[in-house]
Amino acid sequence: MNQPIRYINGTDISLPQWKECLRLGGRGTLYAEPAFMKAMAGGWAAFVLGNYEAVLPVFPRKKWGIQYLYQPAFIQQSAIHASGILSPQVVTALLTKVQATFKFGEIYLSPAEGICATASKKNFLLSLQPSYSVLEASYKPDLLKNRKIASRQAFRYQNGAVDRVLGHFQQTYQNRLNYTAQDYQALGRYCQQVKEKDRVIVREVWLGEMLEAACLCIADQERIYLLLNYTAADARKRAANHYLLDQLIREYAGSGKLLDLEGSDHPGIAHFYQNFGAVNEPYYFLGWNRLPWPLRLLKPGY
Incomplete structure (x- = not known):
């Protein structure tokens, strides 16, 4: 896969392209609706594949000078939305980019082939x-x-x-x-x-x-x-x-x-x-901890 994956702040997202990707994806979109994400999280961002062929909304926070990802209240799960077929290779590439960008994260994801989950949840x-x-x-x-x-x-x-x-x-x-x-x-x-x-x-x-x-x-x-x-x-x-x-x-x-x-x-x-x-329809918890020592000890190891 040779398309670039960009990390884009929510304020810089192309809303027409975002909405079109969600529309073509054909799944529930409340949790990825910009107005809902802004209301519940304040700030949000996304990993965007190519020209919005696939998008993954995320919710960054900063503590002790380190940015990490969390799941806001009332946004039960995020999803990788794709305008076409969502292949396991795209899922893996996006999640690899996410974990390379943030040293710590605790997020919940909708079902998609290629997710290596920490745990599953019932929905x-x-x-x-x-x-x-x-x-x-x-x-x-x-x-x-x-x-x-x-x-x-x-x-x-x-x-x-x-x-x-x-x-x-x-x-x-x-x-x-x-x-x-x-x-x-x-x-x-x-x-x-x-x-x-x-x-x-x-x-x-x-x-x-x-x-x-x-x-x-x-x-x-x-x-x-x-x-x-x-x-x-x-x-x-x-x-x-x-x-x-x-x-x-x-x-x-x-x-x-x-x-x-x-x-x-x-x-x-x-x-x-x-x-x-x-x-x-299960959804998945994904947690990772690559914080530097000794901060790593203050959070779950995963």
Whole structure:
């Protein structure tokens, strides 16, 4: 392969060529959308093959005078997007260039032949191409039992408010997730930016005056990404989240999109998503540490 690979700051990227490469790649593009990357990470950059035949967005930071790569909040995984066939040779060349440019990195990558991963992670997808009746026919017995529990409740499924869902999610999960208050604020600002484009999907389940469950999704041309999913503690026994996801699937069945459930490796969450017929599309963690001694000792060895 004799095409050059350039490292380009996000502010210097040719946006028309970037968007065309993503369009021809034919995969979900939220995580590589310049406005979303800027909102969630501030600064971003990319490794670009030739004349934008392939691109890999990355997120640099600097500490102790050394630049390294990290994965920002709400950008679950990055991907190598290619305008044509993505060969293992291109994948290897890009990742070799990445690791030669940065001495330390912890990044997550979408599936691509040629990735030598440190570890794999689970991500569950559900095709919304079929009708609801077809999707419903794939529901597992455990889900059907919980749906029967939910049917005994006077649940209301309705449009929701971004700020309310963000607030409940942050308050409930702040001690379990490594997200900062600034991360939630950044996501809220981005949602306001794209709200008028009908890309933000916020749905809530109410029982009387109580918010039982809620979700915040962002859509692109290919996928609906479930970024936040909140359930009130005592609403679990009423299967409120089963009801929420079932209603979301009913609403968007036949849309042709993929519902990207964003995980999870947690056995209980994985089981919950699989009950709806979702299938695992693994993504990969890639870590490396070539820092000089003694800084190398302060980070994982990989």
